[in-house]
Amino acid sequence: MNPIVARSLSKNYGRFPALKDLDLDVAPGEVFGFLGPNGAGKSTTIRLLLGELNPTAGSAAVLGADPRRVEHRRRLGYLPADLALWPAMTGAQTLAFLANLRGGLGRGEIESLAERLDADLTKRVGELSSGNRQKIGLISAFMHRPDLLILDEPSAGLDPLVQHEFWAMMREAADEGRSVFLSSHTLSEVERVADRVGIIRRGELIAVEEVAALRHKRMRHLELEVDGAITADALAAVDGVRDLVVMPGRVELNFDGDMSALLAAVAAVATLRDIHTSEAELEDIFLTYYRDES
Numbered sequence: 001m002n003p004i005v006a007r008s009l010s011k012n013y014g015r016f017p018a019l020k021d022l023d024l025d026v027a028p029g030e031v032f033g034f035l036g037p038n039g040a041g042k043s044t045t046i047r048l049l050l051g052e053l054n055p056t057a058g059s060a061a062v063l064g065a066d067p068r069r070v071e072h073r074r075r076l077g078y079l080p081a082d083l084a085l086w087p088a089m090t091g092a093q094t095l096a097f098l099a100n101l102r103g104g105l106g107r108g109e110i111e112s113l114a115e116r117l118d119a120d121l122t123k124r125v126g127e128l129s130s131g132n133r134q135k136i137g138l139i140s141a142f143m144h145r146p147d148l149l150i151l152d153e154p155s156a157g158l159d160p161l162v163q164h165e166f167w168a169m170m171r172e173a174a175d176e177g178r179s180v181f182l183s184s185h186t187l188s189e190v191e192r193v194a195d196r197v198g199i200i201r202r203g204e205l206i207a208v209e210e211v212a213a214l215r216h217k218r219m220r221h222l223e224l225e226v227d228g229a230i231t232a233d234a235l236a237a238v239d240g241v242r243d244l245v246v247m248p249g250r251v252e253l254n255f256d257g258d259m260s261a262l263l264a265a266v267a268a269v270a271t272l273r274d275i276h277t278s279e280a281e282l283e284d285i286f287l288t289y290y291r292d293e294s
């Protein structure tokens with residue numbers, strides 16, 4: 001049974017369609033990255049999956065049940081984007097309280113997570129920096145070893161070391177057959193931890209890709225130094241040329257076509273002095289998706 005199943009899931013706020021006809025399956029043992037720019041509909045989707053919002057149309061099943069059913073909450077770990085905790089309670093008190101609500105859990109679990117994330121559980125939550133508060137939220141999402149983790153922009157404010165530990169925690173959960181649904185607007189994070197990535201834009205899921213396949217498709221970024229009158233037209237006609245910038249003596253572009261065709265097009269109009277290639281940022285690939293769809 002897939003822990004997340006959505007069919008034509010849709011949500012309008014008044015007449016504004018924030019989510020349109022979402023079809024989605026997240027498999028057991030999978031980390032699914034849900035990627036999109038601000039306002040794309042990520043939080044709306046997550047709140048539908050949690051039963052906090054009712055769909056305008058369509059349906060979702062989370063851990064095999066209607067998201068509005070409370071019983072399966074114990075098997076779910078959730079980190080909201082706007083985490084609200086009780087400012088006067090310490091981290092330890094907060095987590096003990098939340099653990100009790102879920103019927104209790106081994107104390108060792110909280111302590112080992114706190115150690116991994118370098119979280120201070122002795123301070124009042126209201127006195128913590130936002131990144132340190134986020135750690136408390138992450139511990140509360142992971143501490144009962146849920147079958148499904150739903151995390152809304154979880155890395156906000158975490159420093160790089162902690163971020164790595166958190167990525168490892170997600171990977172371990174998945175390796176144990178549990179699932180993670182991770183929303184993010186940074187591709188580099190999703191690329192590191194996710195098995196598949198779904199891209200959402202203006203309420204529509206516009207692509208779902210295996211991360212490995214995305215890497216395979218990855219574009220090169222090229223910088224060419226040339227002598228001669230090179231024009232954008234001469235290169236734009238070559239298949240696979242994107243983001244072309246032509247300057248006097250220099251051309252920059254992203255490219256996923258046949259390199260010899262490109263070099264022939266350059267050689268036809270100019271002399272190539274030097275060439276520098278690097279991997280295009282995955283961000284660029286996604287921006288390309290966004291552009292192509294708009």
Ligand SMILES: Nc1ncnc2c1ncn2[C@@H]1O[C@H](COP(=O)(O)OP(=O)(O)OP(=O)(O)O)[C@@H](O)[C@H]1O
Nearest residue numbers: 013018036037038039040041042043044045081185
């Ligand atoms: N309660 C609401 N009433 C009206 N419009 C809303 C409401 N909540 C969200 N929206 C709108 O729905 C769209 C999707 O919002 P959502 O919060 O789901 O996006 P998001 O992808 O999570 O964005 P971000 O990355 O900025 O958190 C936005 O245009 C937002 O303005």
